Amino acid sequence: MGNRKEPPCHNMRFMWNRISVAVSSLAIILHLLLHYAFHINGRASTFPLWFAVIVGGLPLLYDLSRQVLKRQFGSDFLAGLSIITATLLGELLVATIIVLMFSGGQALEEYATQRASSVLNALAKRMPNLAHRVIDGKAHEIAVTDIAIGDRLIVFPHEICPVDGTVESGTGTMDESFLTGEPFRMRKIAGSQVISGALNEDFALTIVADKRAVDSRYARIMKVMQTAEQHPPQIRRLADRLGAIYTPIAVAVALVGWLMSGSPERFLAVIVIATPCPLLLAIPISIIGAISLSAKRGIVIKKPVVLEQVGQIQTMFFDKTGTLTHGEPVVTDTVCFSDADPIDVLRLAASLEQYSKHPLATAILRAAEDKGVVLQNVEDISEKPGEGLTGHVGGQKILVTGRRKLPSEMVALLPPSTSGMESIIVVDGRLFGLLRFHDRPRKEGKSFISHLKPKHHVKRMMILSGDRDSEVQHLAAIVGITDVRSNLTPEEKLKIVRLETEKALTLFVGDGINDAPAMMAATVGVAFGQNSDITAEAAGAVILEPTLGKLDELLHIGMRMRRIALQSAIGGMLLSSLGMVAAALGLLSPLVGAIGQEVIDLLAVLNAIRASVPTKDLQDF
Numbered sequence: 001m002g003n004r005k006e007p008p009c010h011n012m013r014f015m016w017n018r019i020s021v022a023v024s025s026l027a028i029i030l031h032l033l034l035h036y037a038f039h040i041n042g043r044a045s046t047f048p049l050w051f052a053v054i055v056g057g058l059p060l061l062y063d064l065s066r067q068v069l070k071r072q073f074g075s076d077f078l079a080g081l082s083i084i085t086a087t088l089l090g091e092l093l094v095a096t097i098i099v100l101m102f103s104g105g106q107a108l109e110e111y112a113t114q115r116a117s118s119v120l121n122a123l124a125k126r127m128p129n130l131a132h133r134v135i136d137g138k139a140h141e142i143a144v145t146d147i148a149i150g151d152r153l154i155v156f157p158h159e160i161c162p163v164d165g166t167v168e169s170g171t172g173t174m175d176e177s178f179l180t181g182e183p184f185r186m187r188k189i190a191g192s193q194v195i196s197g198a199l200n201e202d203f204a205l206t207i208v209a210d211k212r213a214v215d216s217r218y219a220r221i222m223k224v225m226q227t228a229e230q231h232p233p234q235i236r237r238l239a240d241r242l243g244a245i246y247t248p249i250a251v252a253v254a255l256v257g258w259l260m261s262g263s264p265e266r267f268l269a270v271i272v273i274a275t276p277c278p279l280l281l282a283i284p285i286s287i288i289g290a291i292s293l294s295a296k297r298g299i300v301i302k303k304p305v306v307l308e309q310v311g312q313i314q315t316m317f318f319d320k321t322g323t324l325t326h327g328e329p330v331v332t333d334t335v336c337f338s339d340a341d342p343i344d345v346l347r348l349a350a351s352l353e354q355y356s357k358h359p360l361a362t363a364i365l366r367a368a369e370d371k372g373v374v375l376q377n378v379e380d381i382s383e384k385p386g387e388g389l390t391g392h393v394g395g396q397k398i399l400v401t402g403r404r405k406l407p408s409e410m411v412a413l414l415p416p417s418t419s420g421m422e423s424i425i426v427v428d429g430r431l432f433g434l435l436r437f438h439d440r441p442r443k444e445g446k447s448f449i450s451h452l453k454p455k456h457h458v459k460r461m462m463i464l465s466g467d468r469d470s471e472v473q474h475l476a477a478i479v480g481i482t483d484v485r486s487n488l489t490p491e492e493k494l495k496i497v498r499l500e501t502e503k504a505l506t507l508f509v510g511d512g513i514n515d516a517p518a519m520m521a522a523t524v525g526v527a528f529g530q531n532s533d534i535t536a537e538a539a540g541a542v543i544l545e546p547t548l549g550k551l552d553e554l555l556h557i558g559m560r561m562r563r564i565a566l567q568s569a570i571g572g573m574l575l576s577s578l579g580m581v582a583a584a585l586g587l588l589s590p591l592v593g594a595i596g597q598e599v600i601d602l603l604a605v606l607n608a609i610r611a612s613v614p615t616k617d618l619q620d621f
Contacts, residue, residue, distance in 0.1 A: 020056035020103035024096050027052035031093060049092035056099035057083050077247050082271045086590065089268055097594045098272065101601065127197065127218060131162040134206065144213045151209045155200045164216040165207035167192045172203035173359055185359035197513065202357060246573055250274035250580060257584030265590060269583035273593035273600075274576055282568035282604035289612030290561035294541070296614065299554050303540035306524050310541075311559030312505050313524060316458050317497060319510030320465035320472055322546070323528050324479055325439040327511070329360055331367035333436040335415060343373060345433030348398050349425050351376045352391045356383055360423055363437055399426040419470030438474060439467075444621075445479040448548040451621035456555055459504070464493050466514055493518040509551060526551065553618040564611045572604035 027048035034045040064080035079102040086095035132139040134152040144162045147153065152168060155161050161174065173185040176198040185201065188194060194207055197218030213219060254270035287308075291301045301307060321327050334342040350368035353361040354375060368375065378391040378398075388401025400423050403411050413431055414424070420438040424431070452458040462483040465472045472486040485496060497518040500506050508515070508522035511529050516538035519525030527539035529546035543550045579596050582588050588596065 016059055017103045017107035020052075020059075020099060021107055023055045024052040024100040024103065027096055028093070028100065031096075046092050049096045052096045052099060053083065053087060053092060056103050057087070057095065060099070060102060078250055078271060078274055081251070082268070082274075085264070085268045085271055089264060089590075091268060091590050094268070094272055094590045094594045097598070101597070128160050128162050132156065147209050147213055149209055149212060153207050153209060155194070155205045155207060157200060157202055157204060159200050161194050161196055161198045161200060161207070162216075163196050163209045163213050164211045165194050165209045167194060168206045168208050170203055170205035172205055173201045173357065175199040175201060187359060242569055242573070246274075249577075253580045253584050257586075260584070261586060263586075266584060266586060269588050269590045269593045270580045272590050273579035273583050273588065273597050282572060282601075282608040283565045285605055285608040286561050286565035286568060286611040289564075289609055290557050292612045293614055294554065294557050297550065297553050297557070297618070298544040299550060299557070300542040300544065301540070302537075302542065306540035307558045307561045308565075309505055309558070310507065310524050310555055311456075311562050313456070313458055313507045313555075314504035315460045315462070315500050315506045316452065317462050317464050317500075317506065317508040317510075317518070317522065318481070319508075319512065319515050319528075320463055320467050320475055321439060322511035323509055324445050324463070324475055325441050328440055329363040329421065329437040330440040331363055331435050332420065332438045335434040335436070337413070337431040337433060340432050342433070343371065345425055345435065346371065347373045347376065348393055348427065348432070349400050349423060349435060351378050351393055352381065352389050352398055352400050354378075355381045355391075356389050358383075358389065360421065360437060364423070364435065367435075396427050397429075400424070401426070419468070419474040439471065441475055441478050442548060444548050447621050448552065449479045449481060451552075455620050460500075462496075462500075464488055464496060464508075464518065466490075466493075466512075490514045490517050494521050497521045511546065526554065549619050549621075552621060556618045556620070560615070561611045564608060568604040568608045571607065572600050575600045575603070 030048040031045055034040040034048075061080055061083065064077060067077065079098055082098045083095050083102075086092070086098065127144070129144055130141050131144050131147055132154040133142045133147070134140075134154060139154050147163050153162065153165065157172075167188050167190055169190055171187075171189050174188055174194060176186050176195060186192075186198075188205060193210075194205070195218070196213065196216035250271065254267045254274070257266035257270050258264060260266075287304045290307045291304060294301050294307075318324050331346075334345055336342055336345055346364070346368050350364050350373060353364045355378065376393050378393055381389075381391040383389045388399055388405050390397065390399050392398070402422065403414055403417070403424060406414075406424065406426070410426075410431060414434065418436065420436050422437065423435045425433040425435070449461060452461060460483065461481050462485065463472055463476055463481050464485050466488050467486060469484075469486040472484050476482065476484045485492075488496075493515070494517040497506060497508055498521050501521060501523055505523045507524040507526060508519050509526040509528060510519060511527060515527075519527065519538045519540075524541070525539040527542045528551075529543065541554055543554065576597065579588060579593060579600070583593050
């Protein structure tokens with residue numbers, strides 16, 4: 001599971017476009033100086049232009065020839081046609097201006113789409129390369145790839161578990177939430193199962209490897225991620241869709257002008273002013289402006305195409321833990337026995353739990369604090385693995401445990417098990433109370449979900465979770481989502497998202513490593529928070545402050561960016577169309593057409609800059 005390197009083609013293209021911008025700009029300046037300041041004409045004055053056309057034009061024409069072979073006639077085709085025609089007719093200044101406009105737009109686009117790092121690099125970096133194998137009672141470092149089934153390994157505090165295995169000795173907790181979807185820290189004692197990629201917390205655990213590293217849970221997620229990366233959703237860019245309509249019209253007008261006049265200069269003049277720079281410049285500038293606005297609102301846009309697509313989403317997928325919930329348990333119900341008082345149940349449980357490292361202890365203490373419960377002194381506190389938490393309070397023996405630790409005759413007196421988790425309080429051998437826990441839902445969840453259909457035209461909402469069905473159904477009822485899939489593996493999430501993405505534009509929002517493959521397969525992937533580098537790399541957008549209000553802001557910023565980009569592009573194309581008619585009638589020369597196109601570009605760019613200006617109405621629920 002070594003690091004991967006991204007292919008260098010994107011970086012090379014970006015670098016070449018920047019070189020083309022610099023060379024063509026300098027060539028135009030030198031030509032104008034030689035021609036007008038020093039009155040040097042002929043080949044000497046055009047040499048800088050020839051150099052710019054060769055440096056900037058040939059790589060462009062190579063790319064365009066490949067597109068033509070694939071029968072892709074988008075907005076780029078007009079730029080290539082303009083350069084060829086202008087060069088053949090000796091209009092080198094016109095050709096160089098087009099190279100400058102085109103390479104400048106491409107450089108902006110490449111800048112807007114660069115990614116900081118690879119998802120799979122982040123996955124590989126998180127997984128440890130070394131493990132600690134126990135031989136003759138001593139720990140020896142070995143490569144993770146050398147771990148064999150049956151090896152005894154020590155996982156020290158704050159280390160990542162290297163393989164799937166079983167705890168042989170030690171007691172502690174592991175954070176598996178990013179891998180499994182379960183929102184709680186999982187208690188580990190002898191006999192407990194552990195999974196690769198989980199974070200060990202406070203105490204060292206000795207485990208026996210049940211699988212090799214390459215066959216363990218984390219490696220399987222990485223393989224699924226590779227599959228998702230190799231088969232991304234097919235997205236047709238806004239500029240390509242508009243260019244497919246605009247290009248044949250422009251070519252037709254140019255041919256008519258040529259045929260009517262018999263002059264190839266008419267053809268060139270039309271093609272030059274038709275060069276779709278509003279598409280090549282205004283749309284990238286709108287995107288960059290929206291990226292800037294998003295960053296100011298605590299939203300990092302990693303894939304700019306997200307901004308084009310997010311306002312058109314028809315199906316939205318939600319992970320449960322950490323997305324629709326806070327990923328932490330809260331006390332939601334108290335059951336009393338033998339006429340016990342709910343406050344007394346909470347007081348006794350919290351008095352003991354203040355000395356515990358159990359994952360539910362924090363929830364019990366928070367509930368006690370919220371109700372103003374005064375904790376009592378505890379004596380003889382004990383928390384032996386497999387026996388629960390015991391202590392004496394006011395002369396009474398208190399036990400806090402789970403139903404599986406109780407004798408069968410006592411379990412028979414308990415109410416049926418429901419969704420969530422529970423702690424049972426026993427006083428002097430008698431049932432006293434029961435505390436139930438659920439993952440705390442976000443308070444804005446129901447209003448956010450209910451507004452998606454009327455305000456954003458989202459037709460379908462679905463929860464995809466690795467958590468237990470009872471937990472997921474409980475939350476779904478609270479937020480108002482009826483389409484629920486639970487107990488899902490990353491592979492199953494990926495399959496569902498792929499199928500739905502073939503039917504409509506989709507958005508997946510989640511925060512765990514197990515969400516990353518599905519995130520990459522969706523039209524738009526959104527990571528909630530920075531809990532996982534893997535998820536953040538897989539996502540198209542990262543919401544730093546994980547609230548559903550920020551997700552709504554992303555939807556609005558994307559819709560506004562698309563609206564402004566369309567205004568700039570279509571408005572620019574309409575002005576260019578008027579120029580095309582004038583050029584076809586012989587009213588504009590190629591050079592005047594190029595200058596006119598620059599004026600149109602300026603207007604389109606000025607409008608596009610509005611995408612970076614903040615507005616008040618970025619939430620509507």
